[in-house]
Structures are given as structure tokens and as C-alpha cells.
Amino acid sequence: MSIEVSSLPGGNRPPGEASDPPRPRSGTSPRTPGLLLGLVLLAGAAALSLTVGTEHIPPGQVWSALLSPTGTEHDAIVRELRLPRTLIGIAVGVALGLGGAVMQTLTRNPLADPGLLGVNAGASAAVVTAIGVLGVTSFTGYLWFALAGAALAAVAVQALGGARHATPVRLALAGTAVNAALFGYVNGLQLCNLNTLDGMRHWSVGTLAGRDADLLLTVTPLLAAGVLLALALARPLGALALGEDHARALGTRVRRTRVLAVLAITLLCGGATALCGPIGFIGLMVPHAARALCGPDPRRLLPCCALYAPVLLLVSDVVGRVVVPPSEIEVGTVTAFLGGLLFIQLVRRRKAAQL
Template structure:
């Protein structure tokens, strides 16, 4: 299977294209693919169907960039920590970013992605550092199980603090509640453009770390023997991870499990080579996010279920399976 990686990557791109088309065509008002194509190539402002398609374009683009960021961050996080349970949601990064955003709203009255993004970066980075420091305590160091437990414990504590702030301020709760569940509905181009430079920077760093992650997967001693500066390699890759997590969380809210499920799924096609795991994750993670968003639009019509809830429905059973099967040694 790994020998046909390029062909499978092309299939993954086709799957992503289908997800994009579905995102533009399906919703409370369904349209044919022909109508979608006509709206994209021969837009008529007087045609209601064309107008609906154009309102869905920013939502689809946000699903693309946020999903790609979460997929890359999850795959790289698993490689850096050598922990198959690593994910921005499980490792406390999303919780740190969410709490920082709430504090920004509560203390400074910020609003919009351009304001959220800086607080989300600080919160994501601080949570990642705290989780690693807690897990590093003791003789065995930061083992996969200790990292997962530290991340779960920190997430619970941070969300508790966040809830205290929310119940004490109705205005903060009103601004935050729709962002909290995670989703790509209601987005516009200003939101996407605010986070795009950070997403591109983080993606460039992480996509260039494939060889480094392959070395780290062999263990720190072997990586040093191959000439790697392990501390520097982890630091640079972690910078890319935090940049991706912070930007994606600021734009779309704390969407969980995308970065956990997709990297494990793509290993069936790629094997353990991160030079292929990363691009596959970058393509298939937005396909999963967009498919979840489309499903959320139609499952409870005329209401919508946010994409963050739909990805949790898919990802939670996978997480339980990984824990029960003890996959910690597979990386």
C-alpha cells in the first residue's frame, strides 16, 4: 500500500474536491452541481441560488484552511511527542486557547477573529508548555500516557476556570457561546484573511519537518546519532504546531478530534513516513471537517448542528478505541 502513495494522495484530493462541492451545494436550500458551477463561473446577482452559493464560499474556505491546520497540527503533535493520543483538543491546547479568548473578551472586550487570534496563540502555547512540564515530572519523563492524562486534567481545570468567567458575565457569555462549540458557520472573508498569514507560516514550518519527525520517531538517542539537535527540532516543530492550533482555534473555535482521527487513518496509506503523513493529513482533515459540517446542516433541519459537535461524535469512539488497544508503542 505505501508504494502507491502518490496515487492515493490524488484520490484524497478528489475526496476533498467532492467535500467542497457538497459544502457549496447542500444545506437548508439544496442545489445541483450544475447550479453551483454556474454560480461560480457565471454569477448572476439576481439569481437567489447563485447568491446562496456565494454566501457558502467563505464557510467552505474556512473549513479548508481550519481543517488543514488541525490535521497538520495533530500529525506533527503525535510525532513530536511520540504519542498516538496527541491532539490539540486532548492535549489541552484548545482549552488553553479557549480560556485565553474568554479572558480577552472578559477583560478587554475584544471581538472578532483579529482580536481573538493573539489571545488564542498565547493560551495555546502556555497550555502546551504546562502539559509537557507536568508530564515530564517523575523518573520516566513525558510518556504518552502521562501526556494524555496531563492534557485531560489541564483541559478540565481550564474549562472550569472559563465557566466561572462565563457565568459571571452575561456579555462575555453572549459573545462566546456560539464560538465555543466550534464551527465554520457565519464566517466571512475578513475572518479568514485575519488568520491566513499565521496558517501559512505554521503550515510551512510543519510541512518542512517530515524528516525531523521521522528521526524523532526512532527515539531521541538515535535522532542525536543521526545528527539531529533534538531540542531545537522539537522547539521549531512545536512553534509550527502552536501557530496552527492558535489560528485554527481563533477562526473556527475549539474543534476537537480532527487532528486525532485523520493522522491515524492516513497511516494505512502512508506507513510511518511523516513526509507523507503530513500532506495526507492536510488534505483529508478538511474533507472530514467539511463532511461533518454538511452533515450538521441536514441532520436536524431547519436547525444546524455545529461541525465541532459532529467531529466529536466521530472522534470520541476512535479515541476510546486507541486507549483500549494501547497504541502508545506504535509510534
């Protein structure tokens, strides 16, 4: 995001510089095509998730199972397995996509991931403590410990980064330190307790399968609060992306914006991680694709990320179902493979810092 030279006080356009491209007429919105495409892709990904799997079910039977079930085996598969899985995928995708976009805008780092704030590490440390020390075995129990751990880790990163004078570099360094310490604790406790290692493996795999719809209902208020907060921060985050001095000149309260952005990331990514385990790289990949379609302005970028992220997550989940039938590959493994390739490409690009 940049400010036009001619818009600054006393600023004159250098001689010979090309004039600005014409702005869209009032009443038209440059975000509309990107949002419409996202809605179409999301509808298609949801239909694919309901239809494709180890047991192929024709679209007509899927529609009948949703609207007028007759108690057949296909009805049970669609309503009890695939529908909750698809809804959870949409909710988690929205949360991770928004969290990634807010994180990259907040830190002004195109390679930033929500895990940079210690969300995944905090959730993992809390879950491994619940399993190894307190003997918790249910996904419902994991849920609340993961949420608490994610929140505490985010608060610790914010405190270490300087709550009053936090900068993108200090936040990144604090997040790296907290991640290293917490993952060291997780690995140590797992090695000392084999039961903890087995229990942790079921949660940390990063999957949409086997998650009950009741868990989604429990997490939905937190995710909804995070979505609303992230969208409400779109304008001040856009100003903050210009730099703190420009943001203050535009009337943005920098400290409050940073704290609320960290809170939004914690609610979004903490809730998603608690629900499905750590699913990496969604928050890294989607904002880059969305910028190509919607531009860098957070007012357009955030809604686009909320649409494209669940598309990527659902398609990755479908790929994991069919690539090695009759077994499945967890969606976290698929996104890690795709994200690793993208991450290498971004690092190799000389102009990655300008994205």
C-alpha cells in the same frame, strides 16, 4: 517506524526470518496513490459543501454562480455563504490534520490530540478574559486574543515539561495540568458573569458558519507558516519517532526539533481554533486513517493528513447541515460524536500503543 536489523552496524538477520519485501523501483513513490486519492476526495468534499445545504442548489447553478454570477439568490448563497465556509473548512482542516500528525509523532502517543499542548484551553481562557473582563464582542477581537492565549499556553506547557529535557511523558503531563487549570478558570469566570457565558457560547461552539472571509485572510499567513514548518520537520520528526538516541545518532538536533514542532502546532491549531472555535478530534482521527494508506513515515503521513483532514471536516459540516433541517448541527458537535466513537475503539485495542 522501525529500523531494519540488517541495516544496523554488526546486525544480522535471525535465522529463519522472512526476507524483506521488495522495495519500490526508483522513480515510483509509495505516497502517490494516497495523495491522489486525497486530492480526489477533497475536490468531491468541496463540491458537496458548495452544493448541499438547507437550500439545495444544483451543481450546474453552483458552477455558474462561481464563474458567471447573474445576481440571483442562489448566486448570493454560493458566493457569500458557502464559498467562504468551504474555504475556511479547507484551511482549518489542513491545520488540524497536520497539527494532530505532528503532535502524535512528537509525543509518540497515538491517542494524542493537539489540545494536549493546551492550545484549545489557552485560546478559550484568552477569549473568556476578552469577553468578561475587557468587553470584547467581535469575532475579530476574539481572533487575536485566541491566538495569543494559544501561544502562551503552548509556551507554558513546554516550560513545565522541561524546555531542555522535555520528553513525551513530561509534555503530556504538563499539558494535562495546564488544561485543567485553564478550563477551571474558564468555567469559573463564566459562572460569575452571565454575559461572558452568552458571548463565550457563540465562539466555543466550534463551527464554520458565520465566519467572514476577511478573518480567513487575517489568519492565512499564520496557517501557511505552520504548514511550511510542519512539512519541513517531517524528516527530523521521523528520526525522533525512533527515540532520542537514534535521532541523535542520525544527526537530528532533538531539542530544536521539539521546540519547532511545538511552534508549528501552536501556529496551526492556534490559528484554526481562533478562527472557528475549538473543533475536537480531527487531529486524532485523521492521522490514524492516513497511516493505513500512507504508512507511518512523517514524510508521507503529513501530506496525506493535510488532504484527508479537510475532507472529514467538510463532510461533517455537510452532515450537520442536513441531519435536522431546517436547523443545523455545528461541525464541532459532529466531529466530537465521531471522534468519541473512534477514541473508545482505540482505547479498547490492546495494540494501540504500536500504531
